[in-house]
Amino acid sequence: MIPLSWYLIFAALLFAIGLFGVITRKNSVAILMSVELMLNAVNINFLAFWHYHTQNSGLPQVNAMVFVAIVFIAAAAEAAVGLALIISVYRQRKTVVVPELDTLKG
Amino acid sequence: MGFLNFLFDPISSISTWLSSLLAGWGLSNEIITPILYLIGAGVLGTGALLVTLLLIWAERKIIGRVQDRFGPNRVGPWGIFQSVADMVKIFIKEHIIPSHVDPIPYHLAPILAVSAVLLSLAVVPLSKTTVGTNLNVGLLFIIAVGGLGELAILMAGWGSNNKYAIIAAFRATAQLISYELPMVITLIIPVLLTGSMGMVDLVEAQKIPFILAAPLAALIFFIASIAENGRAPFDLAEAESELVAGFNTEYSGLKFGMFYVADFLRAFTSSIIFVSIFLGGWQGPWAVQIPILGFVYLLIKSVIVWFVGVWIRGSLPRFRIDQMVDINWKILTPVSLILVLLTAFIDKGLGLSSIYLRYIVLFLLNIGVGALVIQLIVKQVKKTEVQVDVGSRERLVARPENMITIHHQE
Amino acid sequence: MTSTQVIFLITALVTIFSAVMVVGSRKLFHSALWLILSFLGVASSFALLEASFFAIVQLLVYIGAIAILIIFAIMLTRDIMEDEWQQINRSWGLVLILVITIFSVLLGLYSTWSGFQTILNPLGISGQENILAFGKSILAPDGFALPFEASSVLLLAAMIGGIYIAMDRKQEGDEA
């Protein structure tokens, strides 16, 4: 009923928006949120292809599902450690704005 | 015979009649299904909200009797129209919108709070033939929509632009997510026993209710669901007699009323869910032949569970925040994790084919783990207990470390 | 245009719009709320793909846990000045061109593939078959048992690492 192409375009668009956010946003929490958007886009792609292959073979395919589950786990781990880092940096520098975190600059 | 069928199973009779009526008007199946769904959802949602009126009255009455008061007794016989009067009053109260609120979260929060409670009814089977929808992941759906309630609280706290509201919102959310954990974990046990996450399958598998196979899991789930409701003894977030009013400080009129409704309704829906998962839902004698009887069974069981909840609310004092945290993270969560592991291992390891033997073994396992946990708790409490000489002139100050509690050993 | 397509288009539009708002909002808390809406949109597109289990897990994990964690982190690192700052780098125009290029290259690559226009039909699976197959495969030694155990180690590392980093030993007890 819905063409595969729609899902792929949708996912690509979401991925592009997320990428734009990752590069341009200054606040590190916002960067993390954009990364979550990109991971979501990846999951849409995985599940769209899962549907495609299940439809073609007639049997439940598991590979894509495992990938999606791993993406979920990776997203959770990334959010946990990333936000902890942000909190820790904030405590020491009183800022979470990336351009101001320039200690490594010469 | 047709009349008897209608009497035994009115809801599916009505829906069959409606769909044939709509088909008679020349509508295609693609339109009939959404219309039927819309009517079903509308009836269920409105019915639940109307039942809340009765629930509020009954709860106030019961709490009144528990505390040796009369409760509402002026409006109508036994004060039964008290909540109707309250509703009329709250409808015509002014909506005070404080300055500097964040409008979208502020106005959306009460709506979302009610919605999160109503949504869990969508997948609960009400009788053999009547179920909102047989979603194949119904059990997880119920937990997931609970998360929307947490969101509503956070939005209310943030939107109000009030220090106390936001502190209370964070406390409440921390409590809710903490207690969601033992719920999520214990619910693995019914899924283990059924092999399905659909609520319909789950209820139908309970020829013998799961509470007999997993009494400890049921107890943990029950405690966690009381805490999820944010009621006494877990009502720290809106301790009526201590804090301002919790995250809904800045709400007035019907917007506050919506949080109130969500609160009382959730107490009942969570008992319906408990009944469906652990007490066999609509199962009972002749419930298969006469579906309407199943609905009655479900209601009776739910009212009993709900009554126990209200009773606990009326009797137990409030926990302190450190006790609340300890109960969840040091008792409920580890015990439920270990219980799941033991259940899975022992059930598979013994490989019993007889369902009765399985139930007996699991029952004994639960009782054993429960006894062990209680022993450990008692030991721990004894260790940290402070001996007070009543006759001496020195008095202990009421501080956390001077009270009987389970302390972490540094 | 069938009704399913209309539903998909609405969800996709809502999701894309809220994703734009996530990137564009000035207030961080609003970004987080838009993020939740786009998670919801993604969950409903999972549901349209008949991956019920993942639609629910999306609700449970992303909205119920990750979004709340993000909101907590926002509150922990909140700064009075946040709304007055320029939220986006000055060179955003360049990035926009880059992103559009990547997007069109992706589309170009997709369109060369013959299966691009395949219509996805309903699978007709309403029971537990998918979840059952998934559950068996993650525990089968010749299946995905290793990633399964490895993800547990990943979570363990995230838990210990996250708590170790977030806890500050020096400033304990400065609660507001």
Place this chain on the structure above:
Amino acid sequence: MLDQWLYIGIFLGISLFLPAVAIFLASLLSPKKPNAIKNSVYECGVETRGETWVQFHVQYYIYALMFMIFDVETVFLYPFAVAYGQLTLFAVVEAIIFVTILLGGFVYTWKKGNLTWQ
């Protein structure tokens, strides 16, 4: 399958619609006499100074993090539970190892005292 999700979608719509309509009706019925004092922030009668800006304790984050880690487990544990009836003892032991690894982290956090409310 899609039918079931359609029902969920309709139910979501209804459950948002009912309270929204009630609140809308009530706002039509209710009096509107706002004034500056009534609309001020309800903080014990003292005028608020500065923004609503509170530094929260990091403990909240620790609980949210622990919750998230164990919540994500469900991605694997629920499918395991569904497949449980058809699994061998060996597979069940694998799942037990999975949880035990995480329990190890839990015990570590507990022993470090990070689960105790401070």
